[in-house]
Amino acid sequence: MSDSEARSFTIHVPATSANIGPGFDVVGLSLSLHVTLTVTISPPTSGSPASLPIITHSGEGASEVPLSPWKNLTTRVALYVLRCHNIRSFPSNLSIHVNNEIPFGRGLGSSGAAVVAGVLLGNELGRLNLPIGRMLDFALMVERHPDNVTAALIGGFVGSYLRELDRDAMEASQVPLSEVLPEYPPNAGEDWGLHPPVPPTGIGHYVRFGWSDSIKAVTIIPRFELSTAKARGVLPKQYSREDLVFNMQRLAVLTTALGQTPPDPELTYEAMKDRVHQPYRKPLIPGLLEITSNITPSSHPGLLGICLSGAGPTILALATGGFEAIADDASAIFRKEGVEVDWKLLEIGGASIVEQNR
């Protein structure tokens, strides 16, 4: 298809729940809520000046998300990918409709999904044909903990690490975010387009674990936002050996236990406990401790384990049944603390996909 023809494609990126208890910054699970971009590029009309992309947005975040392509996270990331391939602007006559099912700032990976959507958008607009690993490099230059973006891109229950790079590559992967996503439009005369910080190759490695089809995700979603930055700000810089061993023992068991059929509630409940992030986040999420300690497989048959979803405030319960009782009882504890919630029963989702429409 030539660039003078109309093009349309759709990008679907799933929500994710990171950590799953002990796997802080390591594991993520894709969920059946999506951000969907419907992208249309009309053929250029001769003589008409270059036009900026038109963004419309429906669903979650509609009242707060910036619609300027210079400010919107997804289009800024797409432009970063394009600039790294010597393409300095969006095509003319580009319109993007975003329909978003992922609530902002709740621990369901909305920012990771927006970043992955941006990488996929840049890849399609530039017809770059980037392999998955390279797309992950771009996503990791923006969102620097790999758990959400890797699970959103790959789909399923995914573990990842950031590689030990050589010194130059390490420095390149750690340039300030303000250089990766500069303020647009640039000041007059600023040479912004020519030298973007290109990601080193192979920043992250990942693996998809097995998943038992019988397991669903009950998400209990408070009606308040907690930014990831704030929830990371309360974490200590150092941990005791006991706490690290506690988490590593559980994570090693959890990554296989959730793939077993039937899953073993006694094994998984204990394996979803954490000492690295949840204890420090308790003051930010009223009810967290009571929910995770009072809702157990013996009080709630069908429950496998319960934890904070990502940086919170959403609670994630993995279960094979008894979904409503788990959600009702967790909601009641939140309400006692004055927190209103919504809950959703979600499937474990697939990977991000791009569909060509015509």
Ligand SMILES: Nc1ncnc2c1ncn2[C@@H]1O[C@H](COP(=O)(O)OP(=O)(O)OP(=O)(O)O)[C@@H](O)[C@H]1O
């Ligand atoms: N579809 C989107 N389009 C543009 N910006 C978005 C979109 N989704 C999320 N964002 C931006 O990301 C911010 C939320 O990011 P944050 O990292 O605080 O929470 P989260 O990603 O929802 O949670 P977590 O990382 O714990 O799973 C929003 O306030 C908004 O600025």
Ligand SMILES: N[C@@H](CCO)C(=O)O
């Ligand atoms: N691992 C991250 C996930 C949030 O995006 C955290 O818990 O801060």
